Amino acid sequence: MTRHFLDLSSAGADGVAAILADALDRKAARTDLPKGQPDADAPLAGRVLAMVFEKSSTRTRVSFDMAMRQLGGSALVLDAGTSQLGRGETVADTARVLSGFCDAIMVRTDDHAKLEEMAAFATVPVINGLTDVSHPCQIVADLQTVIESGKALPGLKMAWLGDGNNVLHSIVEAAGLFKFSVAAGVPAGYDPEERWIERSNALLAGSNARVTVERDPLRAVDGADVVVTDTWISMGQAHAEAKLAAMMPYQVTEALMAAAKPDAIFLHCLPAHREEEVVTAVIDGPQSHIWNEAENRLHAQKAILRWCFGQIG
Ligand code: CP
Ligand code: NVA
Numbered sequence: 001m002t003r004h005f006l007d008l009s010s011a012g013a014d015g016v017a018a019i020l021a022d023a024l025d026r027k028a029a030r031t032d033l034p035k036g037q038p039d040a041d042a043p044l045a046g047r048v049l050a051m052v053f054e055k056s057s058t059r060t061r062v063s064f065d066m067a068m069r070q071l072g073g074s075a076l077v078l079d080a081g082t083s084q085l086g087r088g089e090t091v092a093d094t095a096r097v098l099s100g101f102c103d104a105i106m107v108r109t110d111d112h113a114k115l116e117e118m119a120a121f122a123t124v125p126v127i128n129g130l131t132d133v134s135h136p137c138q139i140v141a142d143l144q145t146v147i148e149s150g151k152a153l154p155g156l157k158m159a160w161l162g163d164g165n166n167v168l169h170s171i172v173e174a175a176g177l178f179k180f181s182v183a184a185g186v187p188a189g190y191d192p193e194e195r196w197i198e199r200s201n202a203l204l205a206g207s208n209a210r211v212t213v214e215r216d217p218l219r220a221v222d223g224a225d226v227v228v229t230d231t232w233i234s235m236g237q238a239h240a241e242a243k244l245a246a247m248m249p250y251q252v253t254e255a256l257m258a259a260a261k262p263d264a265i266f267l268h269c270l271p272a273h274r275e276e277e278v279v280t281a282v283i284d285g286p287q288s289h290i291w292n293e294a295e296n297r298l299h300a301q302k303a304i305l306r307w308c309f310g311q312i313g
Contacts, residue, residue: 042072
């Protein structure tokens with residue numbers, strides 16, 4: 001069976017745990033090696049990853065490219081605007097063609113249904129590099145960063161502040177798999193999709209962990225081990241003054257961080273909009289782990305790729 005990584009549930013709790021363990025191990029094993037030097041075992045030697053982008057990217061694009069290099073393989077990019085996809089060639093036909101050329105396909109798209117269509121017609125692994133609905137690769141890197149900060153995932157409280165978006169959906173999904181709580185501080189009208197919360201809370205039944213939506217940002221961060229935010233306007237969304245105004249009480253300030261646990265860490269998937277979703281004093285402050293979080297995209301991608309090729313998990 002072809003292993004697609006469309007969401008965290010594609011790998012399940014055991015699969016994601018194996019991915020995290022591999023990411024941590026390989027990161028530790030190659031400290032101080034030049035970035036472009038392959039790992040000694042080059043486990044994906046000869047493999048090529050096609051990366052399809054319908055939206056902009058810095059981290060996802062570079063981390064997948066470098067991941068393939070470090071695993072001994074290579075990657076190529078197809079931008080929708082400069083490939084036949086942008087002129088109306090179907091996702092299904094593109095999937096069949098790319099499967100003949102490449103060993104795996106990563107997709108960043110506006111429409112989650114296109115990712116699913118790519119997976120339905122590809123005969124090689126397909127990876128979700130962000131859709132309008134979810135961003136599972138980001139959350140693997142986030143979980144790795146939380147673990148590296150010395151915190152265990154089960155029983156943790158993660159506070160989300162801002163928009164109920166794709167990144168939050170994947171955090172909620174992770175909570176169900178790893179038995180931690182998420183308090184989503186979100187203004188009315190911007191809630192995450194209910195199905196993600198329901199599914200995780202079903203998995204959390206019988207544990208002390210729970211996913212909740214809070215209107216009061218102070219309640220959301222109260223006792224939190226991790227405070228997370230993201231842009232208020234995601235790619236593909238219209239810039240709306242009304243939305244920015246609704247989000248303002250959920251801006252991550254020093255006062256909100258002070259209401260979390262004293263050793264709470266701050267995460268942001270980036271790119272950030274300083275003085276919008278987070279103030280500079282927090283994102284550049286001592287509790288911020290954003291640079292390690294960004295670097296971990298590389299280590300997480302490597303492990304996700306290895307999982308897709310059946311090498312772990
Ligand atoms: N966090 C993230 O996915 O960044 P990019 O949009 O730069 O890939
Ligand atoms: N929610 C953001 C994440 C960017 C990495 C977006 O979809 O634009």
